[in-house]
Amino acid sequence: MNPIAQELNSALEGTVVSQLLSEFGKRFYFPKGIVSQAGEAKQKAHKFNATVGMATIKGSPMYLESVRKQVPGLTPAQMFPYAPTPGVPELRKKWREEMDVKNPSLKGKLTSLPLVTSGLTHGISTVADMFLDPGDPIIIPDMFWGNYTLIFEGRNRASIVKFDFFNEEGRINLSALDRAITAVKGDKFAVILNFPNNPTGYSPSVKESEEIVSLLKTWADKGKKILAITDDAYFGLFYEDETLKESLFGTFADLHENILAVKVDGATKENFAWGFRLGFLTYASKGLNSGQLDALTKKTMGAIRASISNSSKMAQTLVLNSLPADTYWKEKEEGFEILKARYLKVKEVIASFGSDSPLKPLPFNSGYFMTFQYKGNSEKLRTHLLDAYGVGTISIQEKYLRIAFSSVELEDIEELYTIINKAAKEVL
Ligand SMILES: Cc1ncc(COP(=O)(O)O)c(C=O)c1O
Incomplete structure (x- = not known):
């Protein structure tokens, strides 16, 4: 195994992460290759910087005027260069701050800095790479976004375990969820919860959300290691008073040492920017300190580097610049x-x-x-x-x-x- 991966693994030893990582996740690391050498040069190469595979002229990226003139509000430097693999730092910081505003229960809780992914699909598929080996169970309601099948089963050959989403009263069927967990063999499982749900358009009431939390906590108390993924693609579109207006991630974040919470969200639907391909992936667990969250982030950066390398710089700039706007x-x-x-x-x-x-x-x-x-x-x-x-x-x-x-x-x-x-x- 690569020594950097070994180092990151030992930082995570004894935590829920090391028990949940897939073989891929265990192997992965962010190399001290071109990206990290270029990062170092950016800090120290005052004379000439001949590191990055971009074409520049007088310190600015080269570009085609026929492209640039279409976006007059941005400088070439805000549009054309590569973004860092984990994303533009200011955007990551701002998105994290915004998460606190949108999810009051998250405020003050330790999480990783969100990693930028190419849309939520890439975020979910990165999580699957990091944590799902062939045959590993991932629990989902029987009403789910069809792409989960392609990602979890098609790509990762994990085993999807479905539970009936609704009970007779038209509420989330917690006993079915409990039965699905009971049926899982082994001491770990993943679960993905997507609220507002695609395709039904359902989100839990505050009471139902408390029941979901308490169910997962009970299983964590019994010793199950749980990867709790929240797919918050449609976050914020809650139309009824009784509905929980936050992501369950806010509660999962420090619920139990045996629970690793992963939040996948993004600008796609929340900020009406579907084609920007801008998603975020954030980790938290009661059992993880900031050094361990950092180690997990570095591993995940490796997975991003190996798949899409980095996300669109221009899309990140546009969203970043919109966040402080008065309107x-x-x-x-x-x-x-x-x-x-x-x-x-x-x-x-x-x-x-x-x-x-x-x-x-x-x-x-x-x-x-x-x-x-x-x-x-x-x-x-x-x-x-x-x-x-x-x-x-x-x-x-x-x-x-x-x-x-x-x-x-x-x-x-x-x-x-x-x-x-x-x-x-x-x-x-
Ligand atoms: C539940 C759910 N998750 C994730 C996504 C994917 O979002 P993105 O377009 O950012 O990849 C969708 C898109 O339809 C969705 O419905």
């Missing part, structure tokens, strides 16, 4: 209000569906989506909606139909749902 929170609030109005309209229209409707909405209170359970075949319904009405929806497992009300204008929602209800009766 930043107001702009976000405006986006939220538009989506909330659509959500409320969806609720209103669905409430007017007659009892003869073959569509039953699954519980939803947040995010971009809602999902119907359909009495017939939802794939047939999807194609019928497309062919007969020119309406695009997503069918899941042939029994669910997901509607992204986030991408439909308020004034079109009534017509959209009326068509869906009509079509659902036609192909039953």
Whole structure:
């Protein structure tokens, strides 16, 4: 094994991390190669710096004017150079500060500095590389973002263990979660919780969130080592009063020595910047001090260096520069209000569906989506909606139909749902 990896592993010895790391995670380290030598040169090479593989002229990056003139608000240095592998330092710091504002329970708690990833997908897949060996169990609700299958099973050959998301009362099925954990063999497991959930649009109430926390704590008390991942892609889009308005990461962060909390979030949906490919990956655990968080961060930097090397400098600059803007929170609030109005309209229209409707909405209170359970075949319904009405929806497992009300204008929602209800009766 590489000596740097060995050094990082010994810093983590005896912690939950060393018990959870995959073979890949154990092997990984951030090399003292070009990137780190260039970093050193940046500090000390006062005469000539001939380290980085970029083309410069009079100390500035070379660029094509036809590209630069499209973004007049940025200097070439803010756009064209490579970003550091872990991300632009000021952005990492600012995003961490913002996390405290958004998650009051996190305030004052020790976490790693967020690592910048190329969107949340890359963050999740990096976590999977770091912690999941073939056959390792990862627990997810049976309603989940389809890409988890490709990442956890397809890439990492981990074993997805599903639990029924909802119970009879339309609440999170904690006994099913408990049963899934009970069925796990061995002394460790991963769990990924995505609230607001894709595809259902459900987030837990404060009470349900406390129950989830207490369930995981009970298992940690019994000695299970738990990788608790929160996928906070749609964070902030909570439309109802009773809903928890924070990420569970805030509580997981110092819940138990046997729990390693990982937060994956980003600008993608939260800041309406889907194509920027800007995500963040943050670690915390009651059992980790800052040196150990640093060792884990360095290992993860190796994984980032080996996959995408670093994320877009321009996207990081644009988001960083937007954070202190006077209007930043107001702009976000405006986006939220538009989506909330659509959500409320969806609720209103669905409430007017007659009892003869073959569509039953699954519980939803947040995010971009809602999902119907359909009495017939939802794939047939999807194609019928497309062919007969020119309406695009997503069918899941042939029994669910997901509607992204986030991408439909308020004034079109009534017509959209009326068509869906009509079509659902036609192909039953
Ligand atoms: C639950 C969930 N997680 C993660 C992602 C991926 O986000 P990104 O586009 O930043 O990779 C999505 C995107 O649809 C999602 O729905």
